[in-house]
Amino acid sequence: MFGSPSFTAADIPDQTGRVIFVTGGNTGLGKESITQLAKKNAKLYMASRTESKALAAIEDIKKLVPSADIHYVPLDLTSFASIRACASTFIALEPRLHVLLNNAGVMAMPYSETTEGYEIQFGTNHVGHFLLTSLLLPALEAAADAPDAPAGSVRIVNLSSFGHNFAYRGIKLDDLQNHLKNANTGERYGVSKLANILHARELARRYPKITSVSLHPGIIMSDLYNAAVGSNPIMKMWFNTMSLVCTSVPDGTLNQLFCATGPVKPEDSGHYYVPVGIKDDDAWYTSRPSKLASDDALASRLWEWSEEQVRKHAPISS
């Protein structure tokens, strides 16, 4: 049953000695996650697109947590070159990674494409994170293989959404470009968020030493809604009203903090969590993942399709 949050930021265990990598940590849920993890002594990598926002966010966090150990790494998930550069920078600095928090995301975007030609929401939210995760897996495996690593302590956490239910036609991998070109922005977002769940499921199957999960954080009126609200005064009024009734950013961050550091058991790898810390098969109500999100054959095909995209756009070696 869905009770009151049983996990709060105070419950995050001490993270001394642990390295945590957060995509899109310069605002919203990512920034708040980094703030709370800094309080618990994690060494943090903020992988962000907009440098000015990242540096300002780090300054803000350091005002609250003067001992915060945060390192900015540039990352634009719409460009394979940027993702590869980001991963190389990290790998050169850290042999081990304990938590990868795939948090960055875009929503309600008009149709456009990433550098490699993927629809912007699917390209950013899934394809970019798939490549980044693949490049960081050796560091995650090294952390999991360390003799002193407690079982299940190395984690990959994908921010999905209840919005994965908008992917009512699934993911048409045989003709994805046409599928997404002919879908509205809500369905396109849904497909990207469905892919986030399937990615975590397949990671769990392929990398049993790493605990990989996905989650819905709640409805939080963050910058994520900027594209939907735009300059429309009615949408602005709606946004302001919703801000009063929706989950706050600190509360909206609890599910990902739970998944990254809380008592998730190794056998729970692959699960989808709904607010807060409640996994799919315990959730009897509407936030249960869709049938498509529980389709292991689709998860496996998505993985193979994504690997093929990475191969197709491999850097040309000299």
Ligand SMILES: NC(=O)c1ccc[n+]([C@@H]2O[C@H](COP(=O)([O-])OP(=O)(O)OC[C@H]3O[C@@H](n4cnc5c(N)ncnc54)[C@H](OP(=O)(O)O)[C@@H]3O)[C@@H](O)[C@H]2O)c1
């Ligand atoms: N808020 C909600 O109600 C809600 C509900 C369900 C799921 N979620 C999921 O939760 C996650 C965090 O959302 P949020 O509410 O914190 O949103 P947010 O405040 O808009 O933050 C999104 C973050 O993603 C980054 N980002 C966007 N495009 C990027 C790119 N190409 N490369 C690198 N970083 C990029 C942004 O950085 P820049 O500012 O530099 O672009 C920003 O740091 C998302 O994955 C979202 O889908 C949120």
